[in-house]
Every structure is written in structure tokens, then in C-alpha cells.
Amino acid sequence: MSQAFSAPGKALLAGGYLVLDPSYNSYVTALSSRMHVVLRLGQERSDGLSSIKVLSPQFHNGEWEYITTSKEDLLSVKEVNDRVNPFLIATVNTVLAYIQPSTKYNVQLNIYSDPGYHSQENTTPKLSINGKRSFLCHTQAIHEVAKTGLGSSAGLVSVVTAALISYFGKGKELDKNVVHNVAQIAHCYAQKKIGSGFDVAAAVYGSIIYRRFQPKIIEDLLQHPVFSATGDEKLQKEYSSALRKVVDSDWDFNHTPCTLPPHIRLLMGDIQGGSETPKLVSKILQWKKEKPEQSSALYKDLNAANESLITALDELHKLYKEKHDVYSKGIKFFSDQSIDNLTKEVIPDFTAFYDLISSIKSIRLNLRKLTEYSGASVEPKEQTALLDDCITLKGCFGGVVPGAGGYDAICLLMVDDSIGKFVQASKSDSRFEKVTWLNLHEEKNGIIVEDVRHYLGL
Numbered sequence: 001m002s003q004a005f006s007a008p009g010k011a012l013l014a015g016g017y018l019v020l021d022p023s024y025n026s027y028v029t030a031l032s033s034r035m036h037v038v039l040r041l042g043q044e045r046s047d048g049l050s051s052i053k054v055l056s057p058q059f060h061n062g063e064w065e066y067i068t069t070s071k072e073d074l075l076s077v078k079e080v081n082d083r084v085n086p087f088l089i090a091t092v093n094t095v096l097a098y099i100q101p102s103t104k105y106n107v108q109l110n111i112y113s114d115p116g117y118h119s120q121e122n123t124t125p126k127l128s129i130n131g132k133r134s135f136l137c138h139t140q141a142i143h144e145v146a147k148t149g150l151g152s153s154a155g156l157v158s159v160v161t162a163a164l165i166s167y168f169g170k171g172k173e174l175d176k177n178v179v180h181n182v183a184q185i186a187h188c189y190a191q192k193k194i195g196s197g198f199d200v201a202a203a204v205y206g207s208i209i210y211r212r213f214q215p216k217i218i219e220d221l222l223q224h225p226v227f228s229a230t231g232d233e234k235l236q237k238e239y240s241s242a243l244r245k246v247v248d249s250d251w252d253f254n255h256t257p258c259t260l261p262p263h264i265r266l267l268m269g270d271i272q273g274g275s276e277t278p279k280l281v282s283k284i285l286q287w288k289k290e291k292p293e294q295s296s297a298l299y300k301d302l303n304a305a306n307e308s309l310i311t312a313l314d315e316l317h318k319l320y321k322e323k324h325d326v327y328s329k330g331i332k333f334f335s336d337q338s339i340d341n342l343t344k345e346v347i348p349d350f351t352a353f354y355d356l357i358s359s360i361k362s363i364r365l366n367l368r369k370l371t372e373y374s375g376a377s378v379e380p381k382e383q384t385a386l387l388d389d390c391i392t393l394k395g396c397f398g399g400v401v402p403g404a405g406g407y408d409a410i411c412l413l414m415v416d417d418s419i420g421k422f423v424q425a426s427k428s429d430s431r432f433e434k435v436t437w438l439n440l441h442e443e444k445n446g447i448i449v450e451d452v453r454h455y456l457g458l
């Protein structure tokens with residue numbers, strides 16, 4: 001009995017910071033870099049204990065084994081060698097608390113992550129027997145390898161949750177809402193904070209318009225006394241019932257599926273340098289507290305700009321469906337020129353394309369105000385120059401600093417056929433010397449079941 005699942009990485013195109021507040025929608029694109037898990041029955045242990053062994057063979061020392069403390073207590077586990085992986089232990093504990101297993105279990109999980117999640121320096125590829133999968137092997141341990149910001153922990157927590165729930169569910173169809181709710185709780189617990197959860201939601205549901213759940217749902221759960229009195233079986237049982245109630249309740253959040261319109265593709269550029277999201281977030285929150293009037297006015301404008309992007313993308317889908325020829329002409333028109341060179345008059349047929357361009361401009365204008373007012377480098381000057389340079393080349397509708405912004409990355413919306421020429425042109429142009437274009441595209445699916453044969457030999 002083997003099973004495999006995968007879940008996507010993410011790019012938050014619109015809604016950074018606002019998405020921390022359950023009042024605002026964000027736009028999240030799921031990416032072609034995915035986290036994979038293969039679940040097999042594990043070996044019985046000679047001591048008769050239940051166990052969940054996790055191997056992550058691309059990384060040095062990527063091995064964790066969680067065993068129960070006794071044959072009778074199937075709910076609490078510890079890592080055999082005291083090896084630390086906060087995201088794994090949180091996921092294992094949360095799933096066990098939700099499932100409350102009544103019979104012994106021994107399972108093994110193998111984790112594989114696509115190349116986009118981590119820096120590819122000093123790696124060697126490894127191919128599965130049928131050649132369908134190839135992953136990069138690193139010389140360092142997982143916590144030592146540089147990340148690219150696609151949400152590896154959210155992917156990990158989501159696929160491990162899916163695999164374990166499916167195993168314990170014994171053939172019952174996987175309920176994505178249950179996987180999502182359990183994964184959000186485990187991820188918050190591991191991070192020791194309650195983020196907006198857009199990364200976990202994208203890993204589970206794929207490309208989505210996401211509005212957050214009320215954080216209180218999880219806050220109350222993580223205040224439970226079980227966390228300050230480990231080993232207390234009665235408290236453990238109480239916590240399990242409380243957790244089950246929360247997971248099975250209605251979270252009232254938005255996860256409407258979405259996808260970029262036909263022939264419009266995302267192009268991500270990795271920038272040398274980096275930013276620390278928690279520092280940016282705390283600066284923004286501090287400014288919000290100190291300047292309530294200024295910040296609520298700006299949040300209102302930024303939200304209107306975000307919503308106008310969502311509407312423009314929706315209008316483009318409609319145009320494609322209802323006036324296919326006009327849509328194709330629009331795509332051709334924008335592939336042949338830079339939007340920097342557009343004349344003032346709007347070609348009426350192409351209004352939806354112009355709306356897309358102006359919504360991106362409006363998001364950026366407001367992100368620059370956010371930068372100026374709060375002092376947090378959300379769209380710093382270097383990124384402003386770079387994004388302005390991108391729209392001088394043909395086929396680019398505009399671009400943003402995704403997620404929390406800063407110096408990490410840029411994300412462009414491009415005519416698909418223009419990407420090759422765009423990348424080529426940028427290579428011989430010193431304005432783009434700090435950018436590495438990433439081999440990524442949108443893959444809108446969230447968690448999917450994979451064919452286990454594709455992972456044999458890895």
C-alpha cells in the first residue's frame with residue numbers, strides 16, 4: 001500500500017500585508033515547483049511501538065523518526081534521535097490529535113522537493129527509474145540551504161498532512177477542507193505565530209483568491225493547557241477533542257479558484273540580496289498602530305487597486321470566451337510593443353488589457369506610498385527602477401514585488417510568446433544584471449494524487 005501526493009509553491013501577486021486582516025482579498029498563484037511525498041507502510045519496530053519515519057533524501061541528515069512513548073499511548077510522539085524539524089513534528093502531532101488512532105501504525109514518508117524552492121548551488125540531480133521525476137541533491141542539511149521564498153514549509157506541512165490523513169482514513173476520499181484546516185493549525189504551531197496562511201491555502205487549493213479565516217479560531221486552540229503540561233494524557237485527550245471540533249467547523253474564509261488568463265504568464269525574477277519578512281511585517285504593523293488614519297486610507301486605496309487587478313483578470317477571461325479574435329489580437333498587439341511606449345488613447349477593444357496594466361501601476365503606486373509612510377522597504381528604490389525597466393521591453397504588462405516585497409524577487413505578467421525574447425534581451429542589458437529569471441510557471445492545481453511509480457529509485 002503506497003500513495004503519493006504533491007502540492008504547489010506560491011506567489012502572492014496582490015494582497016501582501018492586507019491579507020493579514022480577514023477583511024481583504026488577495027490573489028495567489030500556485031507555481032510549478034511542487035513538494036512531493038510518498039507514503040509506504042513502514043517496518044514494524046522490535047519494541048512494538050508505533051512510528052512515523054520521514055526521509056528527505058535530498059538533504060544531509062534528512063531523517064526523522066517519530067515514535068510513541070508506549071504501546072498504549074498512540075497520540076504522543078517524540079523524535080528518536082532528538083533531531084529537530086519543527087514543521088514535521090507539529091504536523092505529525094496535529095494529525096495524530098485529529099485522527100486519534102486506535103490501532104498501531106508504522107509508516108514511512110519520503111519527501112521530495114522540486115528545484116525552485118531552494119538555491120541550486122552545489123547540487124547534483126537524481127532521476128527516478130522511469131525518468132518522470134528529477135530532484136536536486138544538496139550537500140547541506142535542510143535548514144542550511146538558502147530558500148527562494150516559494151513556501152517550502154507550507155508545502156511540506158500540506159503534503160504530509162494529506163498523506164497521513166489518507167493513510168489513517170483507510171481509503172476514504174481525501175477531504176481538502178480537513179487537510180487545509182489541520183495543515184494551517186500545524187503550520188501556525190510550528191511557526192509560533194499565526195500568519196495569514198495564504199501559503200498553506202495555496203498549497204492545498206492551488207491558485208486562489210484568498211481571504212483569511214478569523215485568527216481567533218487557531219489562537220484559542222494554541223492557548224490550550226496541553227502545551228504547558230506535556231505528557232498529561234487527560235489534557236491530551238481534551239485537546240484532541242477541541243482540535244477535532246475546530247477542524248470540523250466552518251472557517252468562513254475565501255479560497256475561490258482562479259487562474260491567469262490564456263497566453264498571460266507569470267515570470268519570476270530572483271534578485272541577489274534578500275529581505276526578512278518578519279521585520280517588514282513588524283514595521284508595517286507598528287506604523288499602522290501609530291498612524292491609524294493614514295494607514296486606513298492607504299489600505300483602502302491599496303485594496304481597491306488589488307481588487308481592480310482581480311477584476312481585470314476576470315474581464316480578460318470573459319473577453320477570451322466571448323470575443324476570441326479580439327483577445328488574440330490584443331495579445332499580439334501587446335507582444336509587439338512595450339507598454340512604456342503606449343499612446344494616450346485606449347483602443348476600446350482592448351480595454352481589459354489596459355485595465356490590467358493600470359491596476360498593476362496602481363498597486364505599485366500604493367506599495368511605494370506604503371514604503372514611504374512606514375519606512376519598511378516594500379518596494380525599495382532599486383526594485384522600482386527594475387520594474388520600470390521591465391516595462392520598457394516588449395510583451396510585459398507590468399510587474400510587482402510579490403508577497404512581503406523587499407529585495408527578494410520580482411514577479412511580471414507577460415505575453416507567453418514574448419518571454420523567450422524578453423529574457424534574451426535582458427541578458428545583454430546591464431539594467432538586469434542582478435536578476436536571475438526562474439524556470440517557473442503557474443500550475444493552478446493544489447494537492448493532487450501522484451503516481452507512486454514516478455518516484456521509484458529516488
Ligand SMILES: Nc1ncnc2c1ncn2[C@@H]1O[C@H](COP(=O)(O)OP(=O)(O)OP(=O)(O)O)[C@@H](O)[C@H]1O
Pocket residue numbers: 056062085086087088111112113142143147148149150151152153154156199
Ligand atoms: N524538503 C524538506 N524536507 C524536510 N523539511 C523541510 C523541507 N522543506 C522545508 N522543510 C522544513 O521547513 C523549514 C523551512 O521553512 P520556512 O518557513 O523557514 O521557509 P519557507 O516556507 O520556504 O519560506 P517562505 O515562507 O519565505 O517561502 C525547513 O527548515 C524545514 O524544517
Ligand SMILES: C[C@@](O)(CCOP(=O)(O)O)CC(=O)O
Pocket residue numbers: 012015016017018019020149195196197198277281402403404405
Ligand atoms: C506580508 C505577508 O502578507 C505576505 C508574506 O509573503 P511572502 O512570504 O513574502 O511570500 C505575510 C502573510 O501574509 O503571512
